Amino acid sequence: MRLCRTHHERHGVTVQRHxxxxxxxxxxxxxxxxxxxxxxxxxxxxxxxxLAGIRGGEFD
Structure with missing residues (x-):
């Protein structure tokens, strides 16, 4: 199994995506x-x- 690891941080919350x-x-x-x-x-x-919700400020 291969993993592609990325990180996203917004408002002090870090999400690690695999x-x-x-x-x-x-x-x-x-x-x-x-x-x-x-x-x-x-x-x-x-x-x-x-991701569209994050970009659109839906969770701010």
């Missing part, structure tokens, strides 16, 4: 401060919708 290369093309997201914590896996459409 794109999991599988047949399901899921995106795994976890808190970078808790490296052994749970991973939230979402589909690419849901991830794109979430």
């Amino acid at each position: 794109a999991v290369a599988t047949a399901d093309a899921l995106v795994g997201v976890r808190d970078s401060k808790d490296r052994t914590g749970p991973v939230l896996a979402v589909g690419p459409r849901e991830w794109s919708t979430f």
Whole structure:
């Protein structure tokens, strides 16, 4: 399994994204401060919708 690791920080909150290369093309997201914590896996459409919400200030 290959991981593509990126970080996003906004308003003091850091999100570490792991794109999991599988047949399901899921995106795994976890808190970078808790490296052994749970991973939230979402589909690419849901991830794109979430990113659009961040860019649009929906969570400010």
